Amino acid sequence: MIKVKNLYKSYRNQGKTQQVLNDINFEVPAGQVFGIIGKSGAGKSTLIKCLNLLERPDSGEIIIDGIDLTKITSNELRVQRQQIGVIFQHFNLLNSKTIFDNVALPLILHGNHDKAQIKAAVQEMLQLVGLEDFANKYPASLSGGQKQRVGIARALITKPKLLLSDEATSALDPQTTASILDLLLEINRKLGITIALITHELEVVRKICDKVAVIDGGRIIELGNAVDVLLHPREALTRKLIVEEETDKYLENVQQFYQFEKNANRHLLLLSFVGETTYQPLLSIVAKEANVEFSILRGELGRIKDTPFGQLLVEFEGGEDGLSLAKSVMTRLGVHYETIY
Ligand SMILES: Nc1ncnc2c1ncn2[C@@H]1O[C@H](COP(=O)(O)OP(=O)(O)O)[C@@H](O)[C@H]1O
Ligand SMILES: [Mg+2]
Secondary structure, X not given: OEEEEEEEEEEEEXXXXXXXXXXXXXXXXXXXXXXXXXXXXXXXXHHHHHXXXXXXXXXXXXXXXXXXXXXXXXXXXXXHHOOEEXXXXXXXXXXXXXXXXXXXXXXXXXXXXXXXXXXXXXXXXHHHOOOHHHOOOOHHHOOHHHHHHHHHHHHHOOOOOEEEEEOOOOOXXXXXXXXXXXXXXXXXXXXXXXXXXXXXXXXXXHHHOOEEXXXXXXXXXXXXXXXXXXXXXXXXXXXXXXXXXXXXXXXXXXXXOOOOOOOOOEEEEEEEEEHHHHHOOXXXXXXXXXXXXXXXXXXXXXXXXXXXXXEEEEEEEOOHHHHHHHHHHHHHHOOEEXXXX
16 A cells, blocks of 8 residues: 655755655555654654655655655646545644534545535544534534544545544543544544554554554664564664663552562563463463562553553562573563563
8 A cells, every 4th residue: 555665855954954764665555554653853754744745755656556656747646645634633623614614625625526425525524533513613612632533534535545644642631542543443444544653652553553663863773563563672762662661660660669689590571472372371381391480570461453462570580590491481482571680
């Protein structure tokens, strides 16, 4: 559905050229949800703007549904853009227009629809996002979550195949975020729409993403299935974004009632279990085989999209041999571990 090849983009700032995207390559199969994460200034928004050519790349290919958007005329581009819906962090609604008119806007701009068609399409969209009674209200009377639902209805009214989202839930509280993510997932599943989204919230990636790219300094530094990247990040920065943030949370919590003792006979590990292994008595197997003892300091069961996972912060105690044996048993059993100390 999306194929980005050798994408470069620079801006000129006060006479200096700043390379903002550097040889970006990725593919997103139709129907998947693709998350792009990274620090502020990494180039995420620029990348998403390149996907519908709101920003024109310096070079490279942006192939959406088989068509390279960089190689077509502006008229053809206008047609192709109808295949691409966009939602924004601050919703970008027109405050002087009703919800009905906001949602209808893309069809009105398009010009090819009569009143009855527009009315039916708006009603269908408002129903999809759960706002069928809001047609005559104005944006000012809506909550943030409702405004984003309007944004989603407007983005989908042209029946796009691809939805782009730039921090669509960043201005929302956690509960509203969860309900918007549920809606996006429902749209993804019901309508089969491919979604590419930017977020700095790990929760978003966990809940709805199939694949994820980590971008830093305009380069993709890590790319893979959400389960792999979230549970076993390879790059230092990804680890910082994901593992350390999580681990720090664990440690802070645990340290309130538990004193760590750093010595050669004790190792603190963060274990991850994915899929089937999540529900097996792996720790007792490890303890028996390696003759080590363990205390579970913190645990979590969750899901990354559809895949169940468990994470445990475990302190093992045993001789150095026991500890390295424990690690090799875990590797054999498919338990991934990060050594904290
Ligand atoms: N229109 C622009 N003109 C000049 N520089 C820009 C423009 N848009 C973004 N930049 C610069 O490009 C870099 C990446 O920005 P952006 O893509 O917005 O990052 P992110 O969304 O990851 O925070 C930043 O250094 C930013 O200042
Ligand atoms: Mg941004």
